[in-house]
């Protein structure tokens with residue numbers, strides 16, 4: 001059985017070297033990472049909102065493998081997304097609705113991944129029941145926490161709730177507050193996925209990189225805590241920003257979270273980042289590897305909903321749209337700022353053998369590296 005990655009050996013230190021520079025760009029390291037990190041951890045792929053109707057499906061690439069999850073009469077099931085006939089990728093878009101049918105020769109699969117519809121079966125293949133079963137698509141583990149959907153390539157490992165630890169409660173809570181997404185987008189960064197993750201694990205760069213965006217939002221005090229492979233960072237929302245958001249909540253009549261009152265940021269190892277602003281906005285990001293030197297940042301933004309989804313009253317819908325536009329513009333602007341720095345750092349990391357120096361104010365990156373090293377079994381390297 002695969003051992004899930006842990007933070008064994010981690011203790012925040014004043015300053016420690018980061019992982020070797022080559023680990024950000026070496027193709028061999030990337031290959032190992034796909035197997036040992038992405039192939040073994042629960043990976044967030046989307047929300048149950050995308051899988052509400054029978055035959056709704058999502059497709060992703062995890063650990064170098066094409067996988068898909070589909071609603072079969074109300075039950076989510078996930079499979080490898082490679083046709084058992086002659087290797088075609090079955091689901092070729094990120095999402096959709098329809099029978100699980102391969103576009104190459106039309107083999108159609110059932111809820112157990114078995115091909116039940118094979119054009120010309122009797123004449124050309126003669127597959128009986130046992131033969132069809134032997135051609136079933138390999139299953140992939142799927143579990144949900146609230147409306148968050150996760151897949152795991154490895155057949156064995158901890159349950160999702162065990163994996164998430166106390167953060168499972170946060171995800172369930174957030175699932176009740178943040179019902180409707182108001183923006184969804186994908187951006188390609190010319191940087192290793194770890195650089196994307198690291199860009200959101202510290203606020204040291206807020207003054208220099210985000211003087212007019214993130215820095216205005218928060219006070220910059222930063223409290224971190226760690227559970228297993230995951231980490232959390234909290235900073236107080238600035239007074240003007242807190243007043244603004246409280247006014248928005250009152251104006252729109254929505255109920256912000258009573259627990260997530262500051263800027264609360266969760267990192268769910270390896271690549272899921274969730275930021276909450278004053279309990280009113282939720283930003284969900286993944287940095288999905290596209291290769292050693294590129295990653296896809298997938299972003300989804302939510303605003304808290306009015307209790308019971310009642311209307312907003314006169315002018316409320318327009319006001320909400322205005323707030324959503326403001327929140328979207330802010331989030332996109334600060335991600336562009338992070339993209340610029342991450343891409344520059346990725347250019348730089350290929351020109352050195354000297355590891356980064358991670359200060360005490362970058363302790364979440366120290367933690368991330370400890371977990372990553374354990375996952376890769378690279379301690380001491």
Ligand code: FES
Nearest residue numbers: 083085086102105
């Ligand atoms: S490759 Fe899928 S049906 Fe032939």
Ligand SMILES: [Fe+2]
Nearest residue numbers: 199200210338
């Ligand atoms: Fe940033």
